[in-house]
Amino acid sequence: MNTSLAITNRSLHDQVVSRVRDLIIEGVLEPGSRIDEASLIDELGVSRTPFREALRTLAAEGLLIVRPSKGSVVRKLTPEDVFAMLEVLGHLEQLAGELACERASDEEIQALVDLHNRMLVQYRARDRMPYYKLNQEFHSRLTELSKNDTLQEMQRNLQARLKRIRYIGNQRPDSWAGAVEDHEVMVSALKARDGARLGQAMAQHIANTWDRVKDSI
Amino acid sequence: MNTSLAITNRSLHDQVVSRVRDLIIEGVLEPGSRIDEASLIDELGVSRTPFREALRTLAAEGLLIVRPSKGSVVRKLTPEDVFAMLEVLGHLEQLAGELACERASDEEIQALVDLHNRMLVQYRARDRMPYYKLNQEFHSRLTELSKNDTLQEMQRNLQARLKRIRYIGNQRPDSWAGAVEDHEVMVSALKARDGARLGQAMAQHIANTWDRVKDSI
DNA sequence: TTTTTTGTTCTTGTATACAAAATACACAAC
DNA sequence: GTTGTGTATTTTGTATACAAGAACAAAAAA
Known part of the structure; x- marks a missing residue:
């Protein structure tokens, strides 16, 4: 259907999710470390809203944990x-x-x-x-x-x-x-x-x- | 807004998630129907940001589907x-x-x-x-x-x-x-x-x- | 010196405003 | 009557601003 030349068929949300997921899997974001919203947002070039929605998705996937009022940490597996x-x-x-x-x-x-x-x-x-x-x-x-x-x-x-x-x-x-x-x-x-x-x-x-x-x- | 005395240890996010999850499970939000953000936000008395984050969580749980630019629908099970x-x-x-x-x-x-x-x-x-x-x-x-x-x-x-x-x-x-x-x-x-x-x-x-x-x- | 308190700063949580996309509708052409 | 096109309206997506909470540090008291 959408055979446009652009590759951006994927929503910003999906892009951020898979980008951050990779960062976690590759170990760039180390297990147990807090996620620095500001710097990651800056690096990815997106605003907080889609980024935070992405965090919720990744939390539901079990890759990170959102601690209310205390930020998100990459889940550390025992x-x-x-x-x-x-x-x-x-x-x-x-x-x-x-x-x-x-x-x-x-x-x-x-x-x-x-x-x-x-x-x-x-x-x-x-x-x-x-x-x-x-x-x-x-x-x-x-x-x-x-x-x-x-x-x-x-x-x-x-x-x-x-x-x-x-x-x-x-x-x-x-x-x-x-x-x-x-x-x-x-x-x-x-x-x-x-x-x-x-x-x-x-x-x-x-x-x-x-x-x-x-x-x- | 926050009923001061109440023990609101649970984040607004969690509250919205479980509230909407119940609406889906109880069938108030019918399978296949589109989620009307505006009216639900109004009914729950929250703003769009926590509501949308809740939708992402529920989508990851498999209870609904977020179609980019076309809104969310309650997942219909075949x-x-x-x-x-x-x-x-x-x-x-x-x-x-x-x-x-x-x-x-x-x-x-x-x-x-x-x-x-x-x-x-x-x-x-x-x-x-x-x-x-x-x-x-x-x-x-x-x-x-x-x-x-x-x-x-x-x-x-x-x-x-x-x-x-x-x-x-x-x-x-x-x-x-x-x-x-x-x-x-x-x-x-x-x-x-x-x-x-x-x-x-x-x-x-x-x-x-x-x-x-x-x-x- | 240690502990507690208080104020400052930084981070997160929530609301709202603006932009972009999709849908609905009216009107015209065939 | 059907199809197509352009516009208006609604809805969604993204950005930003403001408020609330937590972390930290400095100063005062024990």
Whole structure:
């Protein structure tokens, strides 16, 4: 419909939300630190109104906390928080895997297998950043195959909250191989449309993630 | 403006959020209808800024949709939406049940049994509204026993979105008995700390809910 | 020297004003 | 009668101003 040349189809609100979200995920805004409205507004070149609305959205997403009359702080995750999130994420992805086996088309499964193969290339080249990005996509795409919008939404939300953690976890070289092996099992189960096995593999994969990250939180 | 004596520890934002959320859940603001900022602001006696911030929060909760430059509409749930939500909620509560069996204290379990007994009283008296409220509490409290904050948060969120649907479902008399039986099984499994059985029962209970409501959406 | 009090400054919360976009409506052309 | 166009009106989006609250620091008292 709107095929205008300008890219500004997105509302100012959405732009600010994703911009600040990235700042949090990338660690520019450190966990526990207070958000300096004035300087961020200045940097982003927007006024307070859309900025504050963006803060409310991010607070609802669980990325920051708005303390009445005391400003907003980037949410700091305790090990217990991370464990709780991974516990839930594990079960959500387990469900996603089972549903995907029932509901995905052959083409969709093949696309995921291709994605997995591309990940292997990056793994063999020890190219961490591209691998990391493909990994995020792998989990998102697999969840999409569940054909359950709510499930996708919740998975996306948890993934966003944990993005930094997961990145840290992946930085420890010894664990990388394990993650790749997990994916190997997942892909083979998906090809066989073995829902139970895929679900188990995904839950296990998330549980392994906890083992990988728990000491670095 | 601020009723001085009153304990207004809650920010205006929070008050507006829960007020509007209730209006949506109670059906005063009908699904699909546009939100008339001017009249609602007038009715609530607040200005646009906190009101709009509240809309952003509710949008993030999934209760309404903000269409840029076109106002906000109360989210209208399709049968597919409801099915997707119940599918996820079922698995979340299944997980909650299993965790509760591992992590809850005897006192906490006893408190839930007491709550169940109070529900039975209302059921025998055919007192629908008190039963409905206790039922919400039952599910919330059981989820609390999982000791997983993220799980609670997501359960709360889905429960809020589905609140109206569930109410409609409960209005059909023939299904009431079934729901009570489900709870009976759940409570007995909890007392026995039989996680697998409780999880199954909870998932089943949610699945039954779908059967009860699917024709009325 | 330590603690409490008070005043100043900075930050946040709320209201309002202004700009931009969308909708509704009237009138004209086909 | 239908379609199109231009204008008026309403509604939303953004900016800014003002008020209220919290943090901080300096001065006075213990």
